[in-house]
Every structure is written in C-alpha cells, then in structure tokens.
Amino acid sequence: MEKIIYQDRKKTNCEKWDGIFQKFGKEDLLPLWVADMDFQAPECVGKALQEYAKKGVFGYYKVPESFFEAFINWEKERHGYHVEKEWIRFAPGVVPALFWLVQCFTEKEDSVMISTPAYPPFFHCIEDNGRKVTDVPLKCTDGHYEMDYDKMEKIMREEQVKMYILCSPHNPIGRVWKEEELRRLISLCEKYHVLLVADEIHQDIILKGNRQIPAGSIGQYTDKIVALTAASKTFNLADCQNAFILLADEKLREEFDDFAEKIHVMQGSGFGYIAVQNAYEGGLDWLNGVLKIIEENYVYARHFIERELPEAVVSELQGTYLMWIDLKPYLQDKDVVQTLQEKCHLAIDYGDWFGGEDWKYYIRVNLATKTENIAQAMENLKRGLE
Ligand SMILES: Cc1ncc(COP(=O)(O)O)c(C=O)c1O
Incomplete structure (x- = not known):
C-alpha cells in the first residue's frame, strides 16, 4: 500500500494552519x-505535476479525452454510476457551482x-442570490440523523419550493444516505417538481459497512437532478480548483449552457486537470491508506470520548472525515468559544456555523x-472541559 505522508503544513500558506x-x-x-x-x-499526482512544471510552458491547455475517461471509469468502478461525457461541465469548485x-x-x-x-455555503448560495432559505432540520435521535x-412534504406542498440542496454524504453529521x-x-422532489441538487463532494470518503449511492444512479427523476462532485476531498486536491457538474438531462444542460456562456468560465487550469x-x-491505493487512518482516528476519538467525556454524543461516522460531537452537557454553562479556544486550544468548526443557536454546543472535528x-x-x- 502507498505510504501516507503527513506534512507539517505550518508556514506553507495553507489556510488550515496559517489562517488560524x-x-x-x-x-x-x-x-x-x-x-x-x-x-x-x-x-x-505529484509526479505528473512535476513533469508538467518541468516543461515550463503554460499556455492554454486542451483537456484530453483521457481526463474524462479517468473520471467516468472512477464513477463506474467505485460507485456503479454510468456517467456520459456529454453530461459533464466544469466548475472551479463545488461551492461556485452551487451559486451558479x-x-x-x-x-x-x-x-x-x-x-x-x-x-x-448552502445558506450563502441562497441568501446572497436573493432567494429564500427554507430549512427543514434533520431529525436527530441520540446522535442519529434522518430526513x-x-x-x-408539507413545506414543499405549501411553499412552492424550487430546489432542494442535498449533502451526500452529509457534512457535518457524517451520514451516508441509504438507497431507500x-x-x-x-419521490418527494418529483411529486412537487423540485430540482434536486446533490452535493456529492465527499462521495469517496466512505467508512466500512457503508455504501455511497449517487443520487443520479438511482434512475428516478434523472431529468431534474444535478450532481456536483470533485476529486478534491478524495485526494486532497482542493487547491487544484477542478470540480464536476453532472447534468444528465438535455434540457437542463441547454439551460445551464446558456447561463454558462454569460459567465464564460468553461475550463480550469491544466494543473487541475492533470x-x-x-x-x-492511480490514486486508489493511496485512498485506501487514507481511509484506514480516518477510520482509526475516528475509533480512537470515539472511544476516548466514551471513556472520558461520557455525556457527550458522537454521531456515527459513516462518511466524510468530519466528526460531529454534541458537547452540550459540558458547554451549556460556559462560554463556548472561550472554553474551546482558551482552555482546549482547539481551532474546530463551531456548531452554530451550520445553522445557528440550535447547534451551538456541537463541534465538528x-x-x-x-x-x-x-x-x-x-x-x-478533556482538560479544557473539566
Ligand atoms: C459539502 C461540501 N461541499 C463543498 C465543499 C467545498 O467545495 P469546493 O472547495 O470545491 O468549492 C465542501 C468543503 O468542505 C463541502 O464539505
């Protein structure tokens, strides 16, 4: 198995360590x-980029057929999803694609x-474009979430909802949705003519015992599903700014292409494609190594919390590398930010970033x-919450 190499990223202009x-x-x-x-x-990936860099000519890049074949084969082999080349459109990221x-x-x-x-960004892409966020929170029982x-259905019926944005697998709760x-x-989207946008950027980070089902692979209502995915989470390539918009329906494609002509962002950098x-x-072996580490880290953290912070609720991690923890019993009588930063010395995602007050005692790790x-x-x- 390819060795997974940890990098000290401090002072490398990286957001996570240098943007704290x-x-x-x-x-x-x-x-x-x-x-x-x-x-x-x-x-x-490193080798291919070095070879390209060595040539030293960075004029306009022509995307080769082999790029599309690589993605189409990956979807077929890993997810049993048959993607056609003509469905594929470029975006510099899944978030820009959501806005578009x-x-x-x-x-x-x-x-x-x-x-x-x-x-x-699910809120931002709606609000910043003058649309209305209609939130139907997930139902949670003992850390297990369901739609x-x-x-x-009640709100789709009453409120003329035009679009539903699905996160699959789900950031931050870590669910991998089952086929049913x-x-x-x-079926709900179909009944109420709601366009389904499936953000599947975490599709390859699936923990043992779970299976990712791309929404478009189910074969129902495919004329009103747009899927978004990328290699960025799978292979740690966010900076390569290369994401996929999948439009299986010809009419949706025409509408999107009219729109895309006006913003004229049709292609990314050669570095991203390469x-x-x-x-x-060539990255599957590496991915398997990374999944093993994520699983080990999850098991480690989960056991630690069960032992040392037994009143916390850890959501079962089925997919993504993001662990969602309810720390209410430990934080409810404290200043959340002060405790997590001054006492725990952690830079984590605060729960309220994901939907306000209801989540203020949660953290994403x-x-x-x-x-x-x-x-x-x-x-x-443990020390900071005592
Ligand atoms: C659900 C989800 N969508 C999109 C993104 C980011 O997409 P991009 O960097 O391609 O814009 C993330 C990153 O965390 C994410 O979790």
Whole structure:
C-alpha cells in the first residue's frame, strides 16, 4: 500500500494552519477545522505535476479525452454510476457551482430548501442570490440523523419550493444516505417538481459497512437532478480548483449552457486537470491508506470520548472525515468559544456555523491528520472541559 505522508503544513500558506489567526483571532490552537487533509496527495499526482512544471510552458491547455475517461471509469468502478461525457461541465469548485445553479435554475425570492445542520455555503448560495432559505432540520435521535420527510412534504406542498440542496454524504453529521432514504427524497422532489441538487463532494470518503449511492444512479427523476462532485476531498486536491457538474438531462444542460456562456468560465487550469486525472487513474491505493487512518482516528476519538467525556454524543461516522460531537452537557454553562479556544486550544468548526443557536454546543472535528494530533485534541478537550 502507498505510504501516507503527513506534512507539517505550518508556514506553507495553507489556510488550515496559517489562517488560524485570521479565523479565530488567536495563534496557539491545534487546527482541526477546514476540510482538507494534512497528508501529501498521491505520489502519482505529484509526479505528473512535476513533469508538467518541468516543461515550463503554460499556455492554454486542451483537456484530453483521457481526463474524462479517468473520471467516468472512477464513477463506474467505485460507485456503479454510468456517467456520459456529454453530461459533464466544469466548475472551479463545488461551492461556485452551487451559486451558479441557484442563479441558473431559480428566480429571485424563490424558496430553496436545505436541512440543517448544513454546510455554511448552502445558506450563502441562497441568501446572497436573493432567494429564500427554507430549512427543514434533520431529525436527530441520540446522535442519529434522518430526513424529516413529513415536514419536507408539507413545506414543499405549501411553499412552492424550487430546489432542494442535498449533502451526500452529509457534512457535518457524517451520514451516508441509504438507497431507500434517497428514493424517498427523490419521490418527494418529483411529486412537487423540485430540482434536486446533490452535493456529492465527499462521495469517496466512505467508512466500512457503508455504501455511497449517487443520487443520479438511482434512475428516478434523472431529468431534474444535478450532481456536483470533485476529486478534491478524495485526494486532497482542493487547491487544484477542478470540480464536476453532472447534468444528465438535455434540457437542463441547454439551460445551464446558456447561463454558462454569460459567465464564460468553461475550463480550469491544466494543473487541475492533470492532478485530477492522475489521481483517478492511480490514486486508489493511496485512498485506501487514507481511509484506514480516518477510520482509526475516528475509533480512537470515539472511544476516548466514551471513556472520558461520557455525556457527550458522537454521531456515527459513516462518511466524510468530519466528526460531529454534541458537547452540550459540558458547554451549556460556559462560554463556548472561550472554553474551546482558551482552555482546549482547539481551532474546530463551531456548531452554530451550520445553522445557528440550535447547534451551538456541537463541534465538528477534522480527522484527516495524524493520529497524534487527534490524541492531542482529545486530551485538550478533556482538560479544557473539566
Ligand atoms: C459539502 C461540501 N461541499 C463543498 C465543499 C467545498 O467545495 P469546493 O472547495 O470545491 O468549492 C465542501 C468543503 O468542505 C463541502 O464539505
């Protein structure tokens, strides 16, 4: 198995380690926030980029057929999902793509549904475009989350919802949705003519015993599903700014292409294409190594919390490398930020970033780092919450 190499990323202009002061107003924190990994990308990616850099000519890049083949093969082999080349459109990231889809497929004042806790840009892409956020929170029992179909149906019926943004697997709660759950959601969207946007950026970070089902692979309502994915979470390539918009329906494609002509961002940098192609072609062994570390870190942290902070509730991590922890019994009589920063010395994602007050005692911890950092974080939590 390819060796997974941990990098000391301090002073490398990386957001996670070098952007702490800007984000948290404090320097001496252990960073487990923004969703990237502290591991070197697969060796094949580094080699391919070095070769390209060595040539020293960086004129306009022509995307080769082999790029599309690499992605299409990956989807088929890993997810049993048959993607056609003509469905694929470029975006520099999944977040820009979310903004574009809201602009392209909804009108001002339209209602766009999400389910909190939700990745913060889900709010921004709706609100910043003058659309209305319609939130139907997930239902939570003892740290296990499900969609609230009855409430979703009631609101879809009453409020002319135009779009639902699904996160699959789900950041921050770590659920991998089952086929029957997705079918139920898709049926609701179909019944009320709601466009389903499936953010599947975490699709390859799936823990043992779970199976990722791309929404578009189910074969129902495919003319009203737009999927978004990327190699960025899978292979730690966020900086390569290369994401996929998948539009299986011709009419949706035409609408999107009209929109895209006006913003004219059709293609990214050669560096991004080369990194992504090589990762899909040669990165599987590396990914398996990283998944093993994530699983080990999760088991370590979960056992630690069960033993040392028994009143905390850890959500079962099925997918993503983001652990969602309810610390209410330990934080409810404290200043949350002061405790986590001044006493625990942690830079984590605060629960309220994902949907406000209801989540203010939750934290999201990024597990994609070396186990020593997770062990340190757990000790810090224990000491700081005492
Ligand atoms: C659900 C989800 N969507 C999108 C992104 C970011 O996408 P990008 O960097 O491609 O814009 C993240 C990153 O954490 C994420 O968790």
